[in-house]
Amino acid sequence: MGESLAFHYEVDGGDFTSAGQASVKIKKNLRQLGVDAETIRRVSIAMYEGEINMVIHANGGNADVIVDDTGVTIILADKGPGIADTEKAMEEGYSTAPDNVRSLGFGAGMGLPNMKRYTDDMKIESVLGEGTTITMKVNF
Amino acid sequence: MKVSELAETEGFRAIALPEPGREIEGCYIGDLLSWVMGRAREGNAWVTIMSNINIAAVASLADVSCVILAEGVEPDAQVCETALAKGINLITAGLPAYEVAVKLSGMI
Numbered sequence: 001m002g003e004s005l006a007f008h009y010e011v012d013g014g015d016f017t018s019a020g021q022a023s024v025k026i027k028k029n030l031r032q033l034g035v036d037a038e039t040i041r042r043v044s045i046a047m048y049e050g051e052i053n054m055v056i057h058a059n060g061g062n063a064d065v066i067v068d069d070t071g072v073t074i075i076l077a078d079k080g081p082g083i084a085d086t087e088k089a090m091e092e093g094y095s096t097a098p099d100n101v102r103s104l105g106f107g108a109g110m111g112l113p114n115m116k117r118y119t120d121d122m123k124i125e126s127v128l129g130e131g132t133t134i135t136m137k138v139n140f
Numbered sequence: 141m142k143v144s145e146l147a148e149t150e151g152f153r154a155i156a157l158p159e160p161g162r163e164i165e166g167c168y169i170g171d172l173l174s175w176v177m178g179r180a181r182e183g184n185a186w187v188t189i190m191s192n193i194n195i196a197a198v199a200s201l202a203d204v205s206c207v208i209l210a211e212g213v214e215p216d217a218q219v220c221e222t223a224l225a226k227g228i229n230l231i232t233a234g235l236p237a238y239e240v241a242v243k244l245s246g247m248i
Binding site for chain 1: 175178192
């Protein structure tokens with residue numbers, strides 16, 4: 001590729017019907033760039049989990065995706081309430097999602113663990129009352 | 141076995157079949173969407189009783205060959221439209237998830 005490419009998406013916090021739009025778009029964009037199917041799958045699933053988290057907890061946010069020679073970097077930033085205990089949040093099955101979200105099939109406490117599982121590198125920066133930024137990288 | 145062949149099997153009915161030629165490779169049963177994304181494999185038939193709009197995104201991202209709605213669950217019109225637009229094969233079955241899987245196991 002030689003140079004890096006950047007994509008920016010806004011994640012609407014309004015409702016769940018539009019959740020996933022950014023992930024589906026990045027899937028298409030990466031496919032056009034000729035990225036291999038497994039990398040696309042990992043990136044888009046990690047991003048979808050992040051999108052859903054931003055819809056559930058933070059009333060939306062911003063997603064930036066950077067593609068370079070080494071891999072795909074995803075930066076998800078929101079101005080939500082922040083994560084009180086990031087270590088606890090990373091445990092499979094731990095969730096603070098409300099019941100209405102669970103009835104849709106979300107809120108199983110698998111979002112952050114899945115993001116870690118599908119990426120090579122993941123960093124959570126969160127300040128209570130200010131917001132959360134998650135940076136993930138999938139290497140080629 | 142191709143998704144189109146499954147749709148023609150007794151007990152199964154196609155709701156949206158935009159990619160009828162996709163091959164079914166294995167099966168995953170689950171209703172918690174993150175579990176499905178984390179565990180379902182590419183090409184799996186995904187059996188669920190969830191029929192809300194988010195199943196289209198999950199099916200697309202997990203790249204399953206089809207979604208089989210068990211227990212005779214019917215999705216609303218918006219889910220059908222989204223499935224068609226996103227290339228998601230959607231099939232409904234009158235059987236419980238276990239029996240769907242047993243049937244699939246004998247065919248694929």
